[in-house]
Amino acid sequence: MNEVRRPTLLTAWLPVFLWLGVITAESTQTMGSANTGRWLLQICHALWGQTDGPSFEAIHFLLRKLGHLCGYGFLSLLFFRAWVQTLQGVWKTAMRRIYLEAARLAVACTFVIACLDELHQRYLPGRTSSFHDVLIDTSGAMLFTVAFMLLLVYRESTRYRNAEI
Numbered sequence: 001m002n003e004v005r006r007p008t009l010l011t012a013w014l015p016v017f018l019w020l021g022v023i024t025a026e027s028t029q030t031m032g033s034a035n036t037g038r039w040l041l042q043i044c045h046a047l048w049g050q051t052d053g054p055s056f057e058a059i060h061f062l063l064r065k066l067g068h069l070c071g072y073g074f075l076s077l078l079f080f081r082a083w084v085q086t087l088q089g090v091w092k093t094a095m096r097r098i099y100l101e102a103a104r105l106a107v108a109c110t111f112v113i114a115c116l117d118e119l120h121q122r123y124l125p126g127r128t129s130s131f132h133d134v135l136i137d138t139s140g141a142m143l144f145t146v147a148f149m150l151l152l153v154y155r156e157s158t159r160y161r162n163a164e165i
């Protein structure tokens with residue numbers, strides 16, 4: 001009755017594909033900088049009053065790049081989760097090894113998706129393609145994944161210390 005059910009591959013990978021749908025929707029002409037600049041300028045005016053052009057352009061640029069960093073960082077965490085669950089079903093080895101392999105695969109998958117996204121944007125009117133964005137995306141993936149791995153190590157060390165008491 002109290003049987004613990006392991007997640008299925010569907011529940012492991014569904015969040016990845018849902019987030020890929022979000023990234024795909026954001027990779028359209030509608031979410032190009034010209035369009036996001038329009039509504040972001042209205043938000044800035046509502047919050048801070050009149051915003052001058054150079055200040056707004058800097059804010060707009062930074063928010064868009066921060067969006068890349070966080071969006072792809074989150075994608076990497078979803079890939080990490082899915083790979084951990086997948087590898088647990090295949091490998092009978094220490095969790096530390098599974099975590100390291102899942103982290104490597106998560107960052108690699110995120111890099112590939114970032115490259116495909118920029119390639120896709122290259123052929124859309126009103127969008128630009130930049131390898132700098134791929135580097136930002138991959139940096140976000142590495143940053144989020146390393147931070148999460150450090151959190152896992154801290155949690156395990158805390159659990160180990162509490163077990164000794």
